Amino acid sequence: MGLKSVNQLLRMADEKKKAVVALDCGMFEEMECVVRAAEKVGCPAILMYYPGGMSATAFSAIATDLANRATTDISYILDHGPSYEVAMDCIKAGFPSIMIDHSDLPFEENVRLTKEVVRTAHLFGVDVEAELGHVGEACNEADYKDSSLFAKPDEVVEFIKQTGVDSLAVHIGSAHGIYKSEPSLDLELLKEINRVTDVPLVLHGGSGIPREQVRQAIKLGINKTNFGTEYDGRFAEAMLETLKTRDQNKFTYELAPLYYEKVTDYLEGLMHMVWDD
Numbered sequence: 001m002g003l004k005s006v007n008q009l010l011r012m013a014d015e016k017k018k019a020v021v022a023l024d025c026g027m028f029e030e031m032e033c034v035v036r037a038a039e040k041v042g043c044p045a046i047l048m049y050y051p052g053g054m055s056a057t058a059f060s061a062i063a064t065d066l067a068n069r070a071t072t073d074i075s076y077i078l079d080h081g082p083s084y085e086v087a088m089d090c091i092k093a094g095f096p097s098i099m100i101d102h103s104d105l106p107f108e109e110n111v112r113l114t115k116e117v118v119r120t121a122h123l124f125g126v127d128v129e130a131e132l133g134h135v136g137e138a139c140n141e142a143d144y145k146d147s148s149l150f151a152k153p154d155e156v157v158e159f160i161k162q163t164g165v166d167s168l169a170v171h172i173g174s175a176h177g178i179y180k181s182e183p184s185l186d187l188e189l190l191k192e193i194n195r196v197t198d199v200p201l202v203l204h205g206g207s208g209i210p211r212e213q214v215r216q217a218i219k220l221g222i223n224k225t226n227f228g229t230e231y232d233g234r235f236a237e238a239m240l241e242t243l244k245t246r247d248q249n250k251f252t253y254e255l256a257p258l259y260y261e262k263v264t265d266y267l268e269g270l271m272h273m274v275w276d277d
């Protein structure tokens with residue numbers, strides 16, 4: 001129970017052929033709701049920090065405190081770290097795990113920049129996720145339908161060998177944001193990638209993928225499922241509704257349980273989907 005590294009959670013999930021849900025959180029209340037839901041379901045969960053909102057130091061302090069007091073396993077990670085500097089900023093702030101994403105660059109460049117981050121991160125005992133095959137934007141159909149952009153099994157093997165990453169996000173037909181049309185994950189490709197590596201695999205762009213496909217992907221080797229857009233939208237709606245009907249005698253901190261009530265079904269549903277047998 002308590003704070004774990006992402007790698008510890010993914011290795012455990014891999015053994016059980018399950019996945020750990022990972023949610024982008026921009027605010028303290030969003031983080032707390034994820035932890036409460038995970039405790040209720042009795043599964044692990046990962047809080048993701050997307051740079052640009054609160055500082056890495058603030059996120060780390062809050063996440064560590066929530067994890068240490070949790071009755072289930074909790075971890076947190078930098079999501080889509082854009083540079084060595086941002087990655088180091090998170091390591092300095094105490095993150096147990098980080099992601100570095102140079103998947104938009106040519107293979108060799110992605111290898112070179114990822115390797116640099118992994119080398120330093122490992123010195124500090126921090127594990128690293130990287131990305132191969134660029135998971136693009138869901139508003140561009142080609143980003144998730146053009147299979148020539150997907151991860152290639154031989155490159156996955158080479159990338160892991162050269163960089164030493166601890167987990168890998170692979171592009172198999174998902175994208176970030178709101179999908180223009182229903183995505184269709186390349187599950188055969190995933191099966192092949194999972195066959196050629198033991199490193200835990202990550203699915204980005206989980207929001208809006210039909211749940212049955214996500215479940216299949218978990219059976220075929222995905223150990224971390226990322227959801228950003230859906231949770232962000234649900235939480236914003238929950239806040240809007242709560243604030244519209246706010247009892248004027250209540251302080252803002254007293255409203256947190258009301259947000260939780262409105263997102264709990266969504267969060268618990270996701271957690272059951274990725275964790276139940």
Ligand SMILES: [Zn+2]
Pocket residue numbers: 080135176204205226
């Ligand atoms: Zn992502």
